[in-house]
Amino acid sequence: MAAATPAIRSPTASPRDWLVPLVLFALLAAVPLLAKLGPEGFILSLMTRVVVVALAAMSLDLLIGYGGLVSFGHAAFLGIGAYAVGILSSHGIEEAGPQLAAAIGGSVLFALASGVIALRTQGVYFIMITLAFGQMLFFLATALSGYGGDDGMTLPGRSLLFDRPWLKGDAALYWVSLAVLGAAYLGLRRVTASRFGRVLRGLKENEIRMEAVGFEAFRYRLVAYALAGAVAGVAGFLLANLSGFVSPAVMSWQRSGDLIFVVVLGGLGSLHGAILGAAAFLLAEEVLSHYLEHWRLVFGPLLVLAVLFARGGLVGIGRGRGA
Amino acid sequence: MTWTLFALQALNGVQFGLILFLIAAGLTLVFGVMDFINLAHGVQYMVGAYLTAAFAAWTGSFGTALLLALPSALAFGLLLEALVFRHLYDRDHLDQVLATFGIIIFLNEAVRVVWGAAPLGVPVPDILSGSIPIGGLNYPVYRLAIIAAGLGVAGLLYGIVGHTRIGMLVRAGATNAPMVSALGVNIRLLFTVVFGFGAMLAGFAGAMVAPILSVEPGMGDNVLILAFVVIVIGGIGSVRGAFLGAILVGLVDTLGRFFAPTLLRFVLDPSAASQTGRAIAPMLIYILMAATLFVKPSGLFPAKR
Amino acid sequence: MTEPLLRLEGLSKSYGALRVTDDVSLDLRPGELHAVIGPNGAGKTTLVHQISGLARSDRGRVLFAGRDVTRLSMAERVRLGLARSFQIISVLPAFTALENVAVAVQARSGSSFRFLRPARRDDALNAPALALLERFGLAHRAGVPAALLSYGEKRQLELAVALATAPSLLILDEPLAGTSHDESRGVVEILRALKGEITILLIEHDMEAVFALADRVSVLVYGKVVATGDPATIRADPQVRAAYLGEEAA
Numbered sequence: 099m100a101a102a103t104p105a106i107r108s109p110t111a112s113p114r115d116w117l118v119p120l121v122l123f124a125l126l127a128a129v130p131l132l133a134k135l136g137p138e139g140f141i142l143s144l145m146t147r148v149v150v151v152a153l154a155a156m157s158l159d160l161l162i163g164y165g166g167l168v169s170f171g172h173a174a175f176l177g178i179g180a181y182a183v184g185i186l187s188s189h190g191i192e193e194a195g196p197q198l199a200a201a202i203g204g205s206v207l208f209a210l211a212s213g214v215i216a217l218r219t220q221g222v223y224f225i226m227i228t229l230a231f232g233q234m235l236f237f238l239a240t241a242l243s244g245y246g247g248d249d250g251m252t253l254p255g256r257s258l259l260f261d262r263p264w265l266k267g268d269a270a271l272y273w274v275s276l277a278v279l280g281a282a283y284l285g286l287r288r289v290t291a292s293r294f295g296r297v298l299r300g301l302k303e304n305e306i307r308m309e310a311v312g313f314e315a316f317r318y319r320l321v322a323y324a325l326a327g328a329v330a331g332v333a334g335f336l337l338a339n340l341s342g343f344v345s346p347a348v349m350s351w352q353r354s355g356d357l358i359f360v361v362v363l364g365g366l367g368s369l370h371g372a373i374l375g376a377a378a379f380l381l382a383e384e385v386l387s388h389y390l391e392h393w394r395l396v397f398g399p400l401l402v403l404a405v406l407f408a409r410g411g412l413v414g415i416g417r418g419r420g421a
Numbered sequence: 422m423t424w425t426l427f428a429l430q431a432l433n434g435v436q437f438g439l440i441l442f443l444i445a446a447g448l449t450l451v452f453g454v455m456d457f458i459n460l461a462h463g464v465q466y467m468v469g470a471y472l473t474a475a476f477a478a479w480t481g482s483f484g485t486a487l488l489l490a491l492p493s494a495l496a497f498g499l500l501l502e503a504l505v506f507r508h509l510y511d512r513d514h515l516d517q518v519l520a521t522f523g524i525i526i527f528l529n530e531a532v533r534v535v536w537g538a539a540p541l542g543v544p545v546p547d548i549l550s551g552s553i554p555i556g557g558l559n560y561p562v563y564r565l566a567i568i569a570a571g572l573g574v575a576g577l578l579y580g581i582v583g584h585t586r587i588g589m590l591v592r593a594g595a596t597n598a599p600m601v602s603a604l605g606v607n608i609r610l611l612f613t614v615v616f617g618f619g620a621m622l623a624g625f626a627g628a629m630v631a632p633i634l635s636v637e638p639g640m641g642d643n644v645l646i647l648a649f650v651v652i653v654i655g656g657i658g659s660v661r662g663a664f665l666g667a668i669l670v671g672l673v674d675t676l677g678r679f680f681a682p683t684l685l686r687f688v689l690d691p692s693a694a695s696q697t698g699r700a701i702a703p704m705l706i707y708i709l710m711a712a713t714l715f716v717k718p719s720g721l722f723p724a725k726r
Numbered sequence: 727m728t729e730p731l732l733r734l735e736g737l738s739k740s741y742g743a744l745r746v747t748d749d750v751s752l753d754l755r756p757g758e759l760h761a762v763i764g765p766n767g768a769g770k771t772t773l774v775h776q777i778s779g780l781a782r783s784d785r786g787r788v789l790f791a792g793r794d795v796t797r798l799s800m801a802e803r804v805r806l807g808l809a810r811s812f813q814i815i816s817v818l819p820a821f822t823a824l825e826n827v828a829v830a831v832q833a834r835s836g837s838s839f840r841f842l843r844p845a846r847r848d849d850a851l852n853a854p855a856l857a858l859l860e861r862f863g864l865a866h867r868a869g870v871p872a873a874l875l876s877y878g879e880k881r882q883l884e885l886a887v888a889l890a891t892a893p894s895l896l897i898l899d900e901p902l903a904g905t906s907h908d909e910s911r912g913v914v915e916i917l918r919a920l921k922g923e924i925t926i927l928l929i930e931h932d933m934e935a936v937f938a939l940a941d942r943v944s945v946l947v948y949g950k951v952v953a954t955g956d957p958a959t960i961r962a963d964p965q966v967r968a969a970y971l972g973e974e975a976a
Contacts, residue, residue, distance in 0.1 A: 168514060168515050168518070215711045215714060218715070218718045219718045219719075221514065223653060223657070223718065225458065225514060227653065227710070227714060230646070231707065233646055237703035238700055240703075241696075241700035241701075243696060243699075244696075289841045289842070291844040291845065291846065292841045292843060293838045293840040293848070294838055294841050295841075295845070296829055296832070296845040297829070297838050299820075300829050303818040303819060303821065304816060304818050304819075306780065306812075306816060307812075307817065307818055309800045309801045310778070310780075310800060310801075310809070310810060311804060311809075312804035312805045312891055313833055313838065314799065315801075318838070321839065351646060355460075355519075358522075359519055362515065392530050392533070392534050394526050394529070395527060395530050395531060395534065398525070399527055401523030401526065402523040402524060405512075405516050405523070406505075406508055406520065
């Protein structure tokens, strides 16, 4: 009886829950220093991409890993964020504040509007309808001939902070991106552990059970969908600043597929798995494309093999043996 | 004159819809019977087109090429099924999406390696190369041939699914798969047959469009998404739903692109109308899909109960 | 005569051509334990679905505490105090036993649109949840994921979850199904203790338990209520014996 005293206070908390993310962020924080040892601009730009993709993937993890909502249109929010920068700066508004407000506001609006319809559906219908909404936005972007249409548009420069070019340096953009990622990680970690997060996780486990204790699935999922969209919108803002270029390609359905892959590769339902997944994905792409012209011939089968054999993602690799 | 134009555009819409149907039919059956979401179905269409292009270049005859391409597409589909897909039937949809996404990446690149990135062309066969006058305008015979072929396949499918033993099993499987395997039917064999047939239909669609579209890497991707829209509108697992959904999507898309700018001219000035029209037109089918799902969350003819 | 807590008026539901419940009318008095018995396929579970809101009724009305709830969702009905358990075990497998109950407590105590405070360390949720687990003798299993509990423990957990929503009416769909003899005795004791505290609609196959617990019994055959009365009357009703108990008497 003594041994069975219930661990009421966070029964599954283990040092591991903090250790791995801590190491990951420490490594990311060391990047600007290490970058000086090599081609600095290249390393910083690649690692900023890792951070930005991790941010988008982390928000997708909130949906897939915690909410059980397999969204196949998440790149649409990247696109909204990126176009918020592109469209506003083409009208002379280069200040980050309004751009971010537009990125977040646009993402939330789109999430609410599309979520109201998509979240009425289940399972595979949800996958396909999110895909369709993503495509809808993609085609809208290609038709925006005033903003580059198919070809996209080049930005006049990076966003301004309080009228100053704080983001101009590569290291500055990296640090800002990393800070956003850190804030998103801490924020989402709290959200997933909160009352709201518990409802979201419960709905993934057993929707009818949750409705039978009084939770209306739709509302909680819609809020989660909007929250994830907002975070991905911020990632889109950063992505536009990183590449200095905005085109419909950022929200093609393949990008949405990439994001799902990153989350699954890293490990669902862990948040920091998104960082591991993004690093592994982008570095593998970088290395493969460096050595092989047709690197996708290797990359595609790798994806298939990863699905067939590496279940639980990178996060799960050490965990299985450690336990 | 505008009525003739409308009629011709409607014919184009039907022709596009029938091509979509050929792809969507396999997709909806595979999904309905096996609960398997196959993103790589679009590459079957691309492979069909490439095989036809290759065989046409080799034999110099579209007819022979078509006859060779169909069994090859079938064999290719069965090969993929045996190598990859059959290991995914028991997995969740997320795994299926990812693995078949990997196949798309691979095959799009493989096609680029084998045939190059430049689009290939396939000449329209001589007997079908002319055009016939419809209301003062000329309409290509080949497109009419596609319509005829599409309707023929649709009729054939209707007969098979509605009136044969295997069709009955397919319908039963789409409604309640565990029950079918409880009946002692070799469900794996049924899966393989359905899968191979679906792959061949998609390949046939690719072969048919090879002479009128450019055959290029990635050509299956957008068509795949349209096919998804079709089966979601029609109701997953329903061939009848796929047919109606396909025709609907084909018409709305084709007519929308053509007439949206014109219609908007009534409310906007010409340049704004043309710009807005071109922006709205590609979104129409997605709006159609959203509206359908808003009213009927499982599509028009849901097969599952 | 007091106002009924639950009133069913002509509830009907068909699946295709099959009429599963047919014009069911029933009154539940506040505080009573009302059992519904009937052979397999009589439509008992469908009736529970219709009352709880999991299934839409084709015809008829459900009145709860004087209010028409026919068009409300299951979640809305639960928040009014109409809770249910499931015939097929329904728990959150990855959640601990404590969390399964705590999330139900959470549903009735304040908004769940709270994003920052960790729910797991919220004593306002954990304390009542733990008290309920204690009541069912599950306190020592509080930290165990529900998936790892025994079948009987899951049944008890489900009861604890239903009670955690603080219902005034509890619908139990075969709470004894699949439990061992000892476990089912435990559940019967708990139901006896709950009796009078809240109103209970009990669907059950175990006749011994039904006749020991129920204040009144209704018999459902082919979707129709063929008799309602106190246990002794039902036992004696010739129509009931013929239609249902007859199987056992023969």
